[in-house]
Amino acid sequence: MSLVSLHDVGFTYAYADRPALREVTLEIEPGLLYGVVGANGSGKSTLCSVLRGVIPHFHPGELTGAASIHGTDLLDWDPGELSRSVGYVFQNPFTQISGIKETVFEEIALGLENLRTDPAEIVERVLEVIDRVGIRHLMTKNPNELSGGQRQLVAFAAIVAMDADFVVIDEPTSQLDPETSEKVFSIIAGLKERGTSIVLVEHKIDLMAEYADRLIVMSRGRVLEEGPTREVLVSPSLDEAEVLRPEVTDLALALERRGDPLPRVPITRAEARELLAPRLEEAPDAHRTH
Numbered sequence: 001m002s003l004v005s006l007h008d009v010g011f012t013y014a015y016a017d018r019p020a021l022r023e024v025t026l027e028i029e030p031g032l033l034y035g036v037v038g039a040n041g042s043g044k045s046t047l048c049s050v051l052r053g054v055i056p057h058f059h060p061g062e063l064t065g066a067a068s069i070h071g072t073d074l075l076d077w078d079p080g081e082l083s084r085s086v087g088y089v090f091q092n093p094f095t096q097i098s099g100i101k102e103t104v105f106e107e108i109a110l111g112l113e114n115l116r117t118d119p120a121e122i123v124e125r126v127l128e129v130i131d132r133v134g135i136r137h138l139m140t141k142n143p144n145e146l147s148g149g150q151r152q153l154v155a156f157a158a159i160v161a162m163d164a165d166f167v168v169i170d171e172p173t174s175q176l177d178p179e180t181s182e183k184v185f186s187i188i189a190g191l192k193e194r195g196t197s198i199v200l201v202e203h204k205i206d207l208m209a210e211y212a213d214r215l216i217v218m219s220r221g222r223v224l225e226e227g228p229t230r231e232v233l234v235s236p237s238l239d240e241a242e243v244l245r246p247e248v249t250d251l252a253l254a255l256e257r258r259g260d261p262l263p264r265v266p267i268t269r270a271e272a273r274e275l276l277a278p279r280l281e282e283a284p285d286a287h288r289t290h
């Protein structure tokens, strides 16, 4: 059974003059990492809110079509129950911190406390996640005194600590440097390996290319395409959605148009290096002898 099933779903926020989502039909299958890409305002966060079940429970508006999570209609879910089974990282670093806890440690423990996890287990899990995310130095700091990027890491750690089987993560790295972004992605990949299903909104297309199994392309509230990452990255729907491809993919497509294609179109740098290596070896170095 699909984890989430959406059929012809539309959503219009209260007082908005047009829908934020239109005619969205989508199946989210368990055990995969789905990347959501699209321009600003294309509906990615709204889709996340539907997938997580906070629409229509917490955001007023009109939901149309049929949406079910774990086989139960969205409208029949008790919001509390749903938040226990779906973890979520908000993109806004200033709202994703509860504001009620005095230390980073307590902030990360908050979700587990709400789940009434045994206190000894909370300590063990929070410490383990703090080390995995690399924020031990922040442990006793006040969350309200952190930088945007540090808050983002703390919110991410709180989700990882909850160990939900389905996680929706909305722009976890927007304020992080490349190295820390890479680390967050490798932790997300680790969650997937442990069986967590993940929907991830992210603008860093190179990281999406490397880690996502499937991509969902959004434009003006619609899902233009959903499919395996490799297929979607060469599809015209990305142009229509105004989403940039990885540079290596763009270059390979340009070579193809010139009639000089690589054996296949790379989507990561590592793959591009591998595909280009034979050409570089063959390249005449005669110019050096002159």
Ligand SMILES: Nc1ncnc2c1ncn2[C@@H]1O[C@H](COP(=O)(O)OP(=O)(O)OP(=O)(O)O)[C@@H](O)[C@H]1O
Binding pocket: 013, 014, 016, 019, 020, 038, 039, 040, 041, 042, 043, 044, 045, 046, 047, 059
């Ligand atoms: N709480 C809200 N009330 C009214 N309209 C909203 C609300 N949140 C989003 N919208 C509108 O819904 C549309 C989709 O917004 P959404 O935040 O889902 O897009 P997004 O793709 O996540 O954008 P971004 O990349 O900028 O985060 C936009 O037109 C936005 O203005």
